[in-house]
Amino acid sequence: MKLSRLSAALGMSVLLAACATPWEVSDVNTIMEAPAPTAGSAFTKALFAEYKAETAQEAKNEYEWDHAAIFARKGLRAAAGEMVGPEEVNTTWYAPDSRVKELTDARARLIGYFGNGARERVPAAAAKAQAKFDCWMEEEAENDANSDCRAAFLKIEPELQVKPAMAPAAPRIVKTFVVYFDFNKATLTKDAQRVLKEVAAAQAEIKPTGIYVSGHTDTVGNSAYNDKLSNSRAKAVAAGLSKLGVGSKIDQKAFGMTKLAVPTKGNVKEGKNRRVEISFEK
Structure with a gap:
């Protein structure tokens, strides 16, 4: 100084x-x-x-x-x-x-x-x-x-204070399509093919972050058989979508007769239960 x-x-x-x-x-x-x-x-x-x-x-x-x-x-x-x-x-x-x-x-x-x-x-x-x-x-x-x-x-x-990170918004289902099947079948009908084309067009427009394909059956038959049948139906829909250019984001599941669209007793033929649901998540 x-x-x-x-x-x-x-x-x-x-x-x-x-x-x-x-x-x-x-x-x-x-x-x-x-x-x-x-x-x-x-x-x-x-x-x-x-x-x-x-x-x-x-x-x-x-x-x-x-x-x-x-x-x-x-x-x-x-x-x-x-x-x-x-x-x-x-x-x-x-x-x-x-x-x-x-x-x-x-x-x-x-x-x-x-x-x-x-x-x-x-x-x-x-x-x-x-x-x-x-x-x-x-x-x-x-x-x-x-x-x-x-x-x-x-x-x-x-x-x-360290602020807790905000959890990202949970994805939500924005659109669902339903493909129906004939009794005891896992092959795509003409109506099913039409629905798959609608799915492909909607996918290009909506651009979902995830696509879920879930197979279901009615209550005819035992659980083991219906599990396999619902899986075959889900695979048929996933393959059909893949041919239309929709397939890279598909999450495929099979629920057998555990998630009925129309509640029925056992061994009841119900067309609305023989289905595959295709859901868009975003």
Whole structure:
């Protein structure tokens, strides 16, 4: 420091609070005159600005230059790219015993946010939260348990939290076609071929993200036989769609007689149950 600078600081200290030393006044003046840093991370640059603002508040509005100097020194360290941490509870400033737990818990949360990447993810908010926590500590030491800095810290705290990723919207069925089969058959009828052509045309227009083909039977026969029959029907429809250029996204399933379109008793021939459903998902 040049002698003229120190002399000026000494002169100013006479006019300011008696508890401020010339060195404290000099540190305050240094940060107030300092330009925005070019070195360091986005967090340390933002932290410099926040501590500079707290320094100005304490020196110019509160006339507490000794307290201002504490913020100034931390800000100057941040300007050099140092990862300065928040104040330890009851180390620099001492809060009443009744306030220690809230401060300790708040600091622990702040350190936790930093550990989860808040300084990298939201550097400006992280820097403001740290400076406001330090200011909160300072004001608690002055018996202000409901200070503006406490309110500011609590207000910005949610921005530091890792927000849960939103689950993607669940796909939904947007269109369904039904192909019917003759009794005990898995061959495509003329009507079935017509429906498959409608499916191909709709697929080109709708562009579904998924196509489901599910085979079904009526209740005639035993379960094992109907499982095989419903699978054969699903395969026949999938093959027919493939010939029409629809096939790369087909998910094929067979349900036998377990999902009836028309509820019936056993061994009942019901044409609407002998079917394959083709569903578009998007």
